[in-house]
Amino acid sequence: MSLLRDRLAARIVPSDGAFRTRMLGIAAGIDDLIALGRGDPDFHTPSHIVDAAKAALDANRHHYTGPTGIQPLREAIAADLTARYGLDYGPDEIVVTAGAQEGIMLAMLGLCSPGDEVLITSPRFTSYDSAVELCGGTPVPVPTFESDDFALDVAEIEKRITPKTRMFVLVSPNNPTGAVTPPDAIRAIAELATRHDLIVVADEIYGQLIYPPNEHLSIATLPGMRERTVTLNGFSKSYAMTGWRVGYLAAPRDLVAMLTEPRHTLSINTSTISQHAALAALTGPQEPFEAMFAAYAERRAWLMPALTEAGFTYGHPGGAFYIYTNVSPTGLAAPEFCERLLRETGVMLFPGTMFGDESTDYIRISYLQPLPLIQEAMGRIATFVASNAARVGS
Ligand SMILES: Cc1ncc(COP(=O)(O)O)c(C=O)c1O
Numbered sequence: 001m002s003l004l005r006d007r008l009a010a011r012i013v014p015s016d017g018a019f020r021t022r023m024l025g026i027a028a029g030i031d032d033l034i035a036l037g038r039g040d041p042d043f044h045t046p047s048h049i050v051d052a053a054k055a056a057l058d059a060n061r062h063h064y065t066g067p068t069g070i071q072p073l074r075e076a077i078a079a080d081l082t083a084r085y086g087l088d089y090g091p092d093e094i095v096v097t098a099g100a101q102e103g104i105m106l107a108m109l110g111l112c113s114p115g116d117e118v119l120i121t122s123p124r125f126t127s128y129d130s131a132v133e134l135c136g137g138t139p140v141p142v143p144t145f146e147s148d149d150f151a152l153d154v155a156e157i158e159k160r161i162t163p164k165t166r167m168f169v170l171v172s173p174n175n176p177t178g179a180v181t182p183p184d185a186i187r188a189i190a191e192l193a194t195r196h197d198l199i200v201v202a203d204e205i206y207g208q209l210i211y212p213p214n215e216h217l218s219i220a221t222l223p224g225m226r227e228r229t230v231t232l233n234g235f236s237k238s239y240a241m242t243g244w245r246v247g248y249l250a251a252p253r254d255l256v257a258m259l260t261e262p263r264h265t266l267s268i269n270t271s272t273i274s275q276h277a278a279l280a281a282l283t284g285p286q287e288p289f290e291a292m293f294a295a296y297a298e299r300r301a302w303l304m305p306a307l308t309e310a311g312f313t314y315g316h317p318g319g320a321f322y323i324y325t326n327v328s329p330t331g332l333a334a335p336e337f338c339e340r341l342l343r344e345t346g347v348m349l350f351p352g353t354m355f356g357d358e359s360t361d362y363i364r365i366s367y368l369q370p371l372p373l374i375q376e377a378m379g380r381i382a383t384f385v386a387s388n389a390a391r392v393g394s
Pocket residue numbers: 039098099100101102125171174175203205233234235236242246247
């Protein structure tokens with residue numbers, strides 16, 4: 001062991017990235033790969049957003065901004081949150097971050113103390129675990145189940161509350177399940193949070209991607225919740241801007257004032273060019289967003305019955321661009337299913353175990369390829385399942 005590895009800070013816990021690395025290694029050697037693994041839109045960023053970035057470069061916007069972001073962007077975010085979700089934040093209650101990801105870290109740096117327990121909607125986006133652990137806290141998954149369409153059950157939250165519970169991370173729509181927590185459940189969670197004096201971190205990064213009749217309710221709009229909620233959101237998913245790294249944290253202004261210094265410490269500011277691009281995303285035409293959303297809706301509408309026809313079940317995905325699918329009827333555990341499917345057919349999917357799921361029954365399908373490729377992938381999956389059944393049966 002090297003001297004530096006030997007001196008590794010205790011806060012860095014070992015993580016096993018071996019499976020992901022192996023999958024990516026296999027994928028690299030496949031010519032006709034169909035990648036339905038990552039949560040990264042297949043669309044490019046709409047051209048008017050790209051043009052705004054070019055204009056920012058031409059206008060010599062090459063310098064630092066304030067740590068919380070440029071004022072016009074903070075104003076546009078505050079206005080958008082009001083118009084879209086009925087949230088009530090002023091521009092001085094917004095911190096522009098390098099993706100929602102930095103917002104997660106900033107929220108935990110600000111609110112999670114050593115020894116705190118943090119409840120997290122699960123299966124889950126496991127960066128929450130890392131952020132909580134880096135702050136000395138303990139992530140406590142709150143399971144959701146296919147039988148409930150992976151919707152949160154307030155009783156599952158309540159039975160995990162201890163005197164150390166400090167916070168509940170509400171991710172709706174959720175990654176990897178696409179589950180939308182219905183408004184009534186959000187109200188019950190708000191009541192629970194108030195009764196147990198919990199902070200809520202509401203991750204609404206998929207909030208624009210809700211398929212009717214499902215409904216999104218921002219918990220911070222409910223009576224008494226603004227003061228105990230940090231709302232996280234960003235541009236990656238809605239505007240196909242994953243590489244630009246723009247997100248934001250919204251919270252009462254006295255907390256935001258205290259987070260300004262740690263935010264400065266993390267990366268001073270979000271890329272200035274990207275902030276101008278994000279401003280154009282909010283203030284420019286919304287048709288490109290609508291077109292991408294319509295494509296996701298079309299893919300989802302095709303994929304759900306196709307999966308059923310192929311003998312799979314799944315939790316109803318009310319939002320995002322994922323379908324969390326049960327592969328247990330194949331007799332293969334999800335990691336093995338994904339690895340063999342990739343090797344034998346060139347279709348890449350990720351197992352639920354990569355999202356903290358203790359069950360090995362599930363895979364996440366990201367429908368982030370054009371519909372004809374998704375259809376081709378389903379054909380390959382059906383062939384794989386049939387040949388596996390024949391192998392098992394023989
Ligand atoms: C639930 C959730 N929150 C946050 C993020 C991070 O997004 P960003 O690209 O804005 O950092 C992701 C990305 O997949 C996510 O799924």
